[in-house]
Amino acid sequence: MTDIYLGADRATDAEAAAVDAALRSRGVDPVVRPETERLYTSGTARRRERRHFLLPALHALQNEAGWISPGGINYVAEVLDVPPAEAFGVATFYDLFRTEPPAHDGDTFHVCVDAACQIAGYDDLAASVRAAGGHVHLGPCLGQCERAPALFVQGAGGRPDHVPADDEPFELPQAGDESLRLLRRIGVADPESLESYLAHGGYRALRRAGEMGAEAVLEAVAASGLSGRGGAAFPTGVKWRAVAAETGRPKHVVANCDESEPGTFKDRIVMEQDPFAVIETMTIAGLATGAQNGWIYIRGEYPLATARLQGAIDAARAAGLLGKDAAGTGHDFDIAIWRGAGAYICGEETALFNSLEGFRGEPRNKPPFPTTHGLFGEPTAINNPETLLNVLDIILEGADAYRTRGTERSPGTKLLCLSGKVGRPGLYEVAFGTTLGDLLELAGGISGNGELQAVLMGGAAGSFVGPDSLGLPLTLEDTRAAGTTLGSGVVMAFDTSDDMTDVVVRIAEFFRNESCGQCVPCRVGAVRQHETLVQMQRRGSLSPARRALIDEMAEVMVDASICGLGHTAASAVRSALALGLIASAPSR
8 A cells, every 4th residue: 555645735826737747748647546445456557657857857846836846756656656745845955946936036046156256256246136126035056157157047937947147158168178088078069969970970989889799899998097076086887787687677777967076177178068969878878788778877966967968869760869779779768868966965875776767865775786686676787977078088099099098097087177266267188197287287377466375176175285286197096095085086286365264164064065864974063074174163273172072073974974975075174274264373
């Protein structure tokens, strides 16, 4: 028996129509079963088949009414056979969803308050939006750090979401540079045209992969030394081969496009400007692993990237490059897009699976690992877009040629997100081994007052380095040896006029807000860390006892948290203290 007990609230006709349209667009018939059948007939199979449509249904409600009403929740629960309490619990998990009637009419203007926008004057942007009559929501990073301060407009009343900066022509700082590999088509090929993508070498790699066969593709990816570019740097070949070895169950390829690390925007640009490449490499991953199901989980604040990826999927499917016998490879593969709704934790792979499946985006314990028990409990290869794009050159050139760039332990090139006080903020591609100083010079040097105070490496989950680190080679091994990280590719510069105490307190607040609360070390530690830093800010210094408390909390979070959020929540804070970037009383 299902445990659906509905209240008296009912959806408006407009809310029901919005949900129906969203579900029909995904091939779901929004039929409400009779109460007797719903309550007295086992609905386990139906719930399993429909539960993962919860997130699209909630998006439809939010967009239609500007909030998710009790009546809307009840309607979705009836259609999807999801208990209303659970649907409400999912809705309250995300920053983009509202479960209280809005105090304003119209769209919501989200203004980022994280580091790049903090030092670029987000408060002035918020004030200008308010002066124009817009409702402002101050929130976390929007993935537009190169054009800070950032704004995202969340539509209501059926109006689409929108990023005003997307209306401006895109320019790649390195446009025309012959050394580019991953970014070579950006600014050259039309991102909305399959014909243009084909004219610039598109789908050659997939056809070559079809000729090679799955085993040869797996061997090439493993021999290339390609590691994950989302931050964990796990060997891609190991992951793909583990999924390929699984048999007897459906398998999945997931593109983790929930790029929410403050300071990171590389995948957004790749998806917006080269979407067909993401689709092609996902198809190669499906061929190599034997997976027939592809999923793109993309953050909800990326409307342009979402639209262009969907356009690429539609065009590829119409051309026979997706679906049955994709591109004549003999392998069936298709892709669906799922939008997140504003939750940093959903960048963690198992939290992403839970979110896509229609549950709260909370991480799972490991083991088991995604390669055997991933999406829907089935074998899953999950990679971010930058990782996937590397596969094109590996297939076309071979592993040996691929390894001629970069270093022995960090082969290939790396996409790096330059923001903050640099002359030309934007996305850059350099070979592993390029020094931090050379990278900053490539981006126009230090702007502002021209005096470098610190660089944040790897985002809020990374760490600060000082001017004495300009000679640091940007490789996985060298950054690790130096006690920092490349992480997701964040390189954010601060000059000596920036108040680093404000920046670090905001980083601590970010982790306090973004902790999912599932495990005690992170839930309590992130709060106490932020409270301690706020007290320090008010008092002007941090006592030795309070400094020791931060270190102790950090050690507990690293040792006992379920996922990487807790493991890294204190990294930037502790590095700032070690560098003397924020006030700290001397030990006695």
